[in-house]
Amino acid sequence: SSVYGELIMYSNSVNYGILRGNPFTSFGENAAVLIQTIVMVVLVWKYKDDPPIPGAMRLVVVVFYILYLVYVHTFLVPDYYYLLMAANWPALMLAKGSQILETNRVKHTGGQSVITITMNLVGSMIRIVTTIVEIGWDLALLSGYIFSVVLNATMLAQYFIYKKNTTKFLEELKQKKKK
Numbered sequence: 001s002s003v004y005g006e007l008i009m010y011s012n013s014v015n016y017g018i019l020r021g022n023p024f025t026s027f028g029e030n031a032a033v034l035i036q037t038i039v040m041v042v043l044v045w046k047y048k049d050d051p052p053i054p055g056a057m058r059l060v061v062v063v064f065y066i067l068y069l070v071y072v073h074t075f076l077v078p079d080y081y082y083l084l085m086a087a088n089w090p091a092l093m094l095a096k097g098s099q100i101l102e103t104n105r106v107k108h109t110g111g112q113s114v115i116t117i118t119m120n121l122v123g124s125m126i127r128i129v130t131t132i133v134e135i136g137w138d139l140a141l142l143s144g145y146i147f148s149v150v151l152n153a154t155m156l157a158q159y160f161i162y163k164k165n166t167t168k169f170l171e172e173l174k175q176k177k178k179k
Contacts, residue, residue, distance in 0.1 A: 003041055004061065008068070011034060011069075012088050013027055013084075014027055014034050016085055019078070023134055025130075026130070026135055082139075082140035085140040092148065096151035104158070120155075124149045127148075
């Protein structure tokens, strides 16, 4: 499930900040989202019933997560902290990249909100500035935000490129629902 990927991504970001001794303000929002993601995992376990998540699978996830935390905080040496952030790139590319490719394939953005896309873009841009101000030129951290800016800017460009097609698609969808 994608929620497990998000769990690792936000864990990587928070652990990177803790291990590097960065100010909490530089990773605190990720800590809040990590807590929300943990709650989401528990909710998925509790309410998913098609099919339900078996107890053994839940146990495996908990054990691997604990082993991950122990490894990161016990054995990962400072020269390799950057790998925590680099490990997020494939997941980011999968999430946003697949959305970009699908939008390109169907030639409309469906129900994507321009407000959400813009907020993600601006948020990533602000993160670049605040990271430089608070931490400095931490390339492992900055590269992820720069990658996010590129992907979010691409999604925003697609919104405008395919706006006419999206309007038509949503109108057709609305007409189908009326029938």
